[in-house]
Amino acid sequence: MNFLPQLKDVAITHRWGGTLAIPRNWLPGLRLDKLSGVGFLGGYVGEGVAAANLAGRTMADLILERRSDLVSLPWVGVRSRKWEPEPLGWLGVRVSRRFMGAADTSETKKQKTAKLAMRAAHVFGETELSYYLWT
Incomplete structure:
Protein backbone atom coordinates (compact mmCIF):
# COMPACT_ATOMS: atom_id res chain seq x y z
CA MET A 1 0.00 0.00 0.00
CA GLU A 84 -0.74 -22.57 -26.92
CA PRO A 85 -4.25 -22.74 -25.46
CA GLU A 86 -4.56 -22.56 -21.68
CA PRO A 87 -3.54 -24.20 -19.48
CA LEU A 88 -0.72 -25.35 -21.79
CA GLY A 89 0.59 -21.80 -22.19
CA TRP A 90 0.65 -21.30 -18.43
CA LEU A 91 2.39 -24.64 -17.90
CA GLY A 92 4.97 -23.88 -20.60
CA VAL A 93 5.82 -20.52 -19.05
CA ARG A 94 6.15 -22.10 -15.59
CA VAL A 95 8.42 -24.88 -16.82
CA SER A 96 10.55 -22.53 -18.92
CA ARG A 97 11.01 -20.17 -15.95
CA ARG A 98 12.25 -23.09 -13.84
CA PHE A 99 14.67 -24.11 -16.59
CA MET A 100 15.93 -20.55 -16.91
CA GLY A 101 16.26 -20.22 -13.12
CA ALA A 102 18.44 -23.33 -13.09
CA ALA A 103 20.42 -21.89 -16.00
CA ASP A 104 20.93 -18.62 -14.09
CA THR A 105 22.25 -20.56 -11.11
CA SER A 106 24.64 -22.49 -13.35
CA GLU A 107 25.84 -19.32 -15.08
CA THR A 108 26.47 -17.62 -11.74
CA LYS A 109 28.62 -20.55 -10.59
CA LYS A 110 30.48 -21.16 -13.87
CA GLN A 111 30.58 -17.58 -15.21
CA LYS A 112 29.61 -18.67 -18.72
CA THR A 113 26.43 -19.16 -20.73
CA ALA A 114 24.64 -22.32 -19.64
CA LYS A 115 23.91 -24.90 -22.32
CA LEU A 116 20.64 -25.47 -20.46
CA ALA A 117 19.63 -21.86 -21.21
CA MET A 118 20.23 -22.23 -24.93
CA ARG A 119 18.42 -25.57 -25.06
CA ALA A 120 15.47 -24.26 -23.01
CA ALA A 121 15.16 -21.21 -25.25
CA HIS A 122 15.07 -23.46 -28.30
CA VAL A 123 12.64 -25.97 -26.78
CA PHE A 124 10.26 -23.30 -25.56
CA GLY A 125 10.15 -21.47 -28.85
CA GLU A 126 12.39 -18.56 -28.05
CA THR A 127 14.93 -19.20 -30.80
CA GLU A 128 14.86 -15.58 -31.96
CA LEU A 129 15.43 -14.42 -28.39
CA SER A 130 18.29 -16.86 -27.92
CA TYR A 131 19.82 -15.56 -31.15
CA TYR A 132 19.90 -12.01 -29.79
CA LEU A 133 21.11 -13.06 -26.34
CA TRP A 134 23.77 -15.60 -27.16
CA THR A 135 25.33 -14.65 -30.47
Missing part, protein backbone atom coordinates in the same frame (compact mmCIF):
# COMPACT_ATOMS: atom_id res chain seq x y z
CA ASN A 2 2.99 2.33 -0.31
CA PHE A 3 1.66 3.58 -3.66
CA LEU A 4 -1.93 4.12 -2.50
CA PRO A 5 -1.98 4.76 1.25
CA GLN A 6 -5.61 5.89 0.94
CA LEU A 7 -6.53 2.23 0.44
CA LYS A 8 -4.86 0.91 3.59
CA ASP A 9 -8.24 0.01 5.14
CA VAL A 10 -9.71 -1.49 1.97
CA ALA A 11 -9.72 -5.28 1.80
CA ILE A 12 -8.16 -6.65 -1.38
CA THR A 13 -10.26 -9.70 -2.22
CA HIS A 14 -9.10 -10.56 -5.74
CA ARG A 15 -5.98 -10.40 -7.82
CA TRP A 16 -5.05 -11.16 -11.39
CA GLY A 17 -1.77 -12.10 -12.95
CA GLY A 18 -0.57 -13.65 -16.12
CA THR A 19 0.79 -13.13 -19.56
CA LEU A 20 -0.58 -9.98 -21.13
CA ALA A 21 0.44 -8.78 -24.57
CA ILE A 22 3.67 -10.75 -24.52
CA PRO A 23 4.42 -12.31 -27.89
CA ARG A 24 5.40 -15.96 -28.06
CA ASN A 25 8.93 -15.08 -29.24
CA TRP A 26 9.31 -12.32 -26.61
CA LEU A 27 10.27 -9.82 -29.32
CA PRO A 28 8.55 -6.52 -30.05
CA GLY A 29 7.18 -5.97 -33.51
CA LEU A 30 5.12 -3.76 -35.71
CA ARG A 31 3.43 -4.21 -39.03
CA LEU A 32 1.00 -2.39 -41.25
CA ASP A 33 -1.60 -4.01 -43.47
CA LYS A 34 -1.77 -1.43 -46.25
CA LEU A 35 -4.91 -2.98 -47.71
CA SER A 36 -7.01 -2.61 -44.55
CA GLY A 37 -5.06 0.27 -43.02
CA VAL A 38 -4.76 -1.65 -39.75
CA GLY A 39 -1.47 -1.45 -37.91
CA PHE A 40 -0.09 -3.48 -35.02
CA LEU A 41 2.51 -2.24 -32.57
CA GLY A 42 3.39 -4.11 -29.42
CA GLY A 43 5.12 -6.86 -27.57
CA TYR A 44 7.48 -4.47 -25.81
CA VAL A 45 7.99 -6.85 -22.84
CA GLY A 46 9.07 -4.28 -20.28
CA GLU A 47 10.51 -1.72 -22.69
CA GLY A 48 7.21 0.05 -23.34
CA VAL A 49 8.02 3.74 -22.97
CA ALA A 50 11.05 3.91 -25.24
CA ALA A 51 9.88 1.18 -27.61
CA ALA A 52 6.40 2.67 -28.01
CA ASN A 53 7.89 6.02 -28.97
CA LEU A 54 10.16 4.42 -31.58
CA ALA A 55 7.36 2.15 -32.83
CA GLY A 56 5.03 5.13 -33.21
CA ARG A 57 7.56 7.05 -35.28
CA THR A 58 8.24 3.95 -37.36
CA MET A 59 4.53 3.34 -37.94
CA ALA A 60 4.09 6.97 -39.02
CA ASP A 61 6.80 6.45 -41.64
CA LEU A 62 5.15 3.22 -42.81
CA ILE A 63 1.74 4.89 -43.12
CA LEU A 64 3.18 7.89 -44.96
CA GLU A 65 5.35 5.56 -47.08
CA ARG A 66 8.56 7.33 -46.10
CA ARG A 67 11.74 5.40 -46.87
CA SER A 68 13.46 6.16 -43.56
CA ASP A 69 16.01 4.17 -41.58
CA LEU A 70 13.19 3.36 -39.14
CA VAL A 71 11.19 1.29 -41.64
CA SER A 72 14.19 -0.99 -42.19
CA LEU A 73 14.61 -1.88 -38.51
CA PRO A 74 14.46 -5.64 -37.86
CA TRP A 75 11.23 -5.47 -35.84
CA VAL A 76 9.20 -4.20 -38.82
CA GLY A 77 7.02 -7.03 -40.09
CA VAL A 78 7.90 -9.40 -37.23
CA ARG A 79 5.26 -12.02 -36.52
CA SER A 80 5.19 -14.37 -33.58
CA ARG A 81 3.41 -17.68 -33.48
CA LYS A 82 0.35 -17.90 -31.26
CA TRP A 83 0.53 -19.10 -27.68
Whole structure:
Protein backbone atom coordinates (compact mmCIF):
# COMPACT_ATOMS: atom_id res chain seq x y z
CA MET A 1 0.00 0.00 0.00
CA ASN A 2 2.99 2.33 -0.31
CA PHE A 3 1.66 3.58 -3.66
CA LEU A 4 -1.93 4.12 -2.50
CA PRO A 5 -1.98 4.76 1.25
CA GLN A 6 -5.61 5.89 0.94
CA LEU A 7 -6.53 2.23 0.44
CA LYS A 8 -4.86 0.91 3.59
CA ASP A 9 -8.24 0.01 5.14
CA VAL A 10 -9.71 -1.49 1.97
CA ALA A 11 -9.72 -5.28 1.80
CA ILE A 12 -8.16 -6.65 -1.38
CA THR A 13 -10.26 -9.70 -2.22
CA HIS A 14 -9.10 -10.56 -5.74
CA ARG A 15 -5.98 -10.40 -7.82
CA TRP A 16 -5.05 -11.16 -11.39
CA GLY A 17 -1.77 -12.10 -12.95
CA GLY A 18 -0.57 -13.65 -16.12
CA THR A 19 0.79 -13.13 -19.56
CA LEU A 20 -0.58 -9.98 -21.13
CA ALA A 21 0.44 -8.78 -24.57
CA ILE A 22 3.67 -10.75 -24.52
CA PRO A 23 4.42 -12.31 -27.89
CA ARG A 24 5.40 -15.96 -28.06
CA ASN A 25 8.93 -15.08 -29.24
CA TRP A 26 9.31 -12.32 -26.61
CA LEU A 27 10.27 -9.82 -29.32
CA PRO A 28 8.55 -6.52 -30.05
CA GLY A 29 7.18 -5.97 -33.51
CA LEU A 30 5.12 -3.76 -35.71
CA ARG A 31 3.43 -4.21 -39.03
CA LEU A 32 1.00 -2.39 -41.25
CA ASP A 33 -1.60 -4.01 -43.47
CA LYS A 34 -1.77 -1.43 -46.25
CA LEU A 35 -4.91 -2.98 -47.71
CA SER A 36 -7.01 -2.61 -44.55
CA GLY A 37 -5.06 0.27 -43.02
CA VAL A 38 -4.76 -1.65 -39.75
CA GLY A 39 -1.47 -1.45 -37.91
CA PHE A 40 -0.09 -3.48 -35.02
CA LEU A 41 2.51 -2.24 -32.57
CA GLY A 42 3.39 -4.11 -29.42
CA GLY A 43 5.12 -6.86 -27.57
CA TYR A 44 7.48 -4.47 -25.81
CA VAL A 45 7.99 -6.85 -22.84
CA GLY A 46 9.07 -4.28 -20.28
CA GLU A 47 10.51 -1.72 -22.69
CA GLY A 48 7.21 0.05 -23.34
CA VAL A 49 8.02 3.74 -22.97
CA ALA A 50 11.05 3.91 -25.24
CA ALA A 51 9.88 1.18 -27.61
CA ALA A 52 6.40 2.67 -28.01
CA ASN A 53 7.89 6.02 -28.97
CA LEU A 54 10.16 4.42 -31.58
CA ALA A 55 7.36 2.15 -32.83
CA GLY A 56 5.03 5.13 -33.21
CA ARG A 57 7.56 7.05 -35.28
CA THR A 58 8.24 3.95 -37.36
CA MET A 59 4.53 3.34 -37.94
CA ALA A 60 4.09 6.97 -39.02
CA ASP A 61 6.80 6.45 -41.64
CA LEU A 62 5.15 3.22 -42.81
CA ILE A 63 1.74 4.89 -43.12
CA LEU A 64 3.18 7.89 -44.96
CA GLU A 65 5.35 5.56 -47.08
CA ARG A 66 8.56 7.33 -46.10
CA ARG A 67 11.74 5.40 -46.87
CA SER A 68 13.46 6.16 -43.56
CA ASP A 69 16.01 4.17 -41.58
CA LEU A 70 13.19 3.36 -39.14
CA VAL A 71 11.19 1.29 -41.64
CA SER A 72 14.19 -0.99 -42.19
CA LEU A 73 14.61 -1.88 -38.51
CA PRO A 74 14.46 -5.64 -37.86
CA TRP A 75 11.23 -5.47 -35.84
CA VAL A 76 9.20 -4.20 -38.82
CA GLY A 77 7.02 -7.03 -40.09
CA VAL A 78 7.90 -9.40 -37.23
CA ARG A 79 5.26 -12.02 -36.52
CA SER A 80 5.19 -14.37 -33.58
CA ARG A 81 3.41 -17.68 -33.48
CA LYS A 82 0.35 -17.90 -31.26
CA TRP A 83 0.53 -19.10 -27.68
CA GLU A 84 -0.74 -22.57 -26.92
CA PRO A 85 -4.25 -22.74 -25.46
CA GLU A 86 -4.56 -22.56 -21.68
CA PRO A 87 -3.54 -24.20 -19.48
CA LEU A 88 -0.72 -25.35 -21.79
CA GLY A 89 0.59 -21.80 -22.19
CA TRP A 90 0.65 -21.30 -18.43
CA LEU A 91 2.39 -24.64 -17.90
CA GLY A 92 4.97 -23.88 -20.60
CA VAL A 93 5.82 -20.52 -19.05
CA ARG A 94 6.15 -22.10 -15.59
CA VAL A 95 8.42 -24.88 -16.82
CA SER A 96 10.55 -22.53 -18.92
CA ARG A 97 11.01 -20.17 -15.95
CA ARG A 98 12.25 -23.09 -13.84
CA PHE A 99 14.67 -24.11 -16.59
CA MET A 100 15.93 -20.55 -16.91
CA GLY A 101 16.26 -20.22 -13.12
CA ALA A 102 18.44 -23.33 -13.09
CA ALA A 103 20.42 -21.89 -16.00
CA ASP A 104 20.93 -18.62 -14.09
CA THR A 105 22.25 -20.56 -11.11
CA SER A 106 24.64 -22.49 -13.35
CA GLU A 107 25.84 -19.32 -15.08
CA THR A 108 26.47 -17.62 -11.74
CA LYS A 109 28.62 -20.55 -10.59
CA LYS A 110 30.48 -21.16 -13.87
CA GLN A 111 30.58 -17.58 -15.21
CA LYS A 112 29.61 -18.67 -18.72
CA THR A 113 26.43 -19.16 -20.73
CA ALA A 114 24.64 -22.32 -19.64
CA LYS A 115 23.91 -24.90 -22.32
CA LEU A 116 20.64 -25.47 -20.46
CA ALA A 117 19.63 -21.86 -21.21
CA MET A 118 20.23 -22.23 -24.93
CA ARG A 119 18.42 -25.57 -25.06
CA ALA A 120 15.47 -24.26 -23.01
CA ALA A 121 15.16 -21.21 -25.25
CA HIS A 122 15.07 -23.46 -28.30
CA VAL A 123 12.64 -25.97 -26.78
CA PHE A 124 10.26 -23.30 -25.56
CA GLY A 125 10.15 -21.47 -28.85
CA GLU A 126 12.39 -18.56 -28.05
CA THR A 127 14.93 -19.20 -30.80
CA GLU A 128 14.86 -15.58 -31.96
CA LEU A 129 15.43 -14.42 -28.39
CA SER A 130 18.29 -16.86 -27.92
CA TYR A 131 19.82 -15.56 -31.15
CA TYR A 132 19.90 -12.01 -29.79
CA LEU A 133 21.11 -13.06 -26.34
CA TRP A 134 23.77 -15.60 -27.16
CA THR A 135 25.33 -14.65 -30.47
